[in-house]
Amino acid sequence: DVKVTQSSRYLVKRTGEKVFLECVQDMDHENMFWYRQDPGLGLRLIYFSYDVKMKEKGDIPEGYSVSREKKERFSLILESASTNQTSMYLCASSLLKTSGGPYEQYFGPGTRLTVT
Amino acid sequence: QQQVKQSPQSLIVQKGGISIINCAYENTAFDYFPWYQQFPGKGPALLIAIRPDVSEKKEGRFTISFNKSAKQFSLHIMDSQPGDSATYFCAPHQGGKLIFGQGTELSVKP
Numbered sequence: 001d002v003k004v005t006q007s008s009r010y011l012v013k014r015t016g017e018k019v020f021l022e023c024v025q026d027m028d029h030e031n032m033f034w035y036r037q038d039p040g041l042g043l044r045l046i047y048f049s050y051d052v053k054m055k056e057k058g059d060i061p062e063g064y065s066v067s068r069e070k071k072e073r074f075s076l077i078l079e080s081a082s083t084n085q086t087s088m089y090l091c092a093s094s095l096l097k098t099s100g101g102p103y104e105q106y107f108g109p110g111t112r113l114t115v116t
Numbered sequence: 117q118q119q120v121k122q123s124p125q126s127l128i129v130q131k132g133g134i135s136i137i138n139c140a141y142e143n144t145a146f147d148y149f150p151w152y153q154q155f156p157g158k159g160p161a162l163l164i165a166i167r168p169d170v171s172e173k174k175e176g177r178f179t180i181s182f183n184k185s186a187k188q189f190s191l192h193i194m195d196s197q198p199g200d201s202a203t204y205f206c207a208p209h210q211g212g213k214l215i216f217g218q219g220t221e222l223s224v225k226p
Contacts, residue, residue, distance in 0.1 A: 004159070031212060040125065042205060042216040043160070050212065058213075090159050096212070103148050103209045107159025 003027070004108035006091055012114045019078040021111050023091030030096035032074035033105065034058075034066060037088040049074055050096060081115045088112050119143050122206050122217030129224050135193040137220045139206030142187065146208035146215075149182060151191045154203045154219075163204070164191070196224045 007022035025032065031050050035043040035058075045058030047066040055066050063085060067075045074093075078085055092105040121140045129135045137151075150165035166173045166180040166189065173180045179192040193200055201224050207214040 033213075035216075040218055042120075042122070042218045043207075043214075044216070045213060048213065092159070094212070102150070102162070102165055103212070103214070104150075104162045104165075105214060107161065109157065109159055 004091055004093055004106050006089075006108040006111050008111050009109065010112045010114075012116065013078075013081050014116055015082060017078075017081050017115075019081050019113065019115075021076040021078075021089055021091075021113070023074045023076070023093075023108055024072055025074075025091075025093040025106070026072065027093060027106065028071070029093035029106075030071070031094045031105075032068065033092040033094075034064075034074065034076045035090045035092065036060070037090055037110070043090060046076065081113075083115050086113060086115045119215050120206060120208060120217045122220060124220060125218065126221045127223070129196045129222065131196065131198060131224055131226050133196050133224075135191075135196045135200070135222055135224070137191045137204050137206075137222070138188060139190065139208075139217050140186075140188045141208050141215075143208070143210065143215070144187070145210050148209040149180065149189045150207050150209065150214070151178075151180065152205045152207055152216075154205065156202075160205060160207075193222075196222075198224045198226050200224050 033048040034046045049068045091108045152160035153163040154160040182189040206217040
């Protein structure tokens, strides 16, 4: 069974703290993604990676960085957490396909981060 | 820049009724058109998807209708059930990435 796991379901951090969110997939997928989900805004892409040590900015990368040292693991880092980063964070993975679909992304359960 | 517009934001349907959710897009380079379903406390999961060379796809009670010229596609849920209560996202694909709509919260009343 396909599995994407995230290190925490709930996290509470203080403003200015460095925050690490970890994601692991067991499907040998090349692509991995980090999204944030906010009511009325859908899912917005923060960063994605299509290979180890490779990363590309998504739509809202400001205030975030990522690390992918191993194929199965993709970390999201908040260098100095701020209250406007309070959100649900979702990790996903998919196969690297150049054409034909289905381009299915498999999601973890999410981490609810609160920054106070 | 809003590439994908989804409507309605929320929808209440009686059990046995038809639920319809719409998605309008601007980017003609999208090459695959999925709908994702998300239950509370879970991540989204692929529900059904359509290729742009097909106008309709049906899987059980779920149907996608695709109108390429109007740049719109919709999800129809026939005989809606309380277990269908969830948030639905359209998420057209381009270049390995999905662009998610704003989401529709569906509630099916018994």
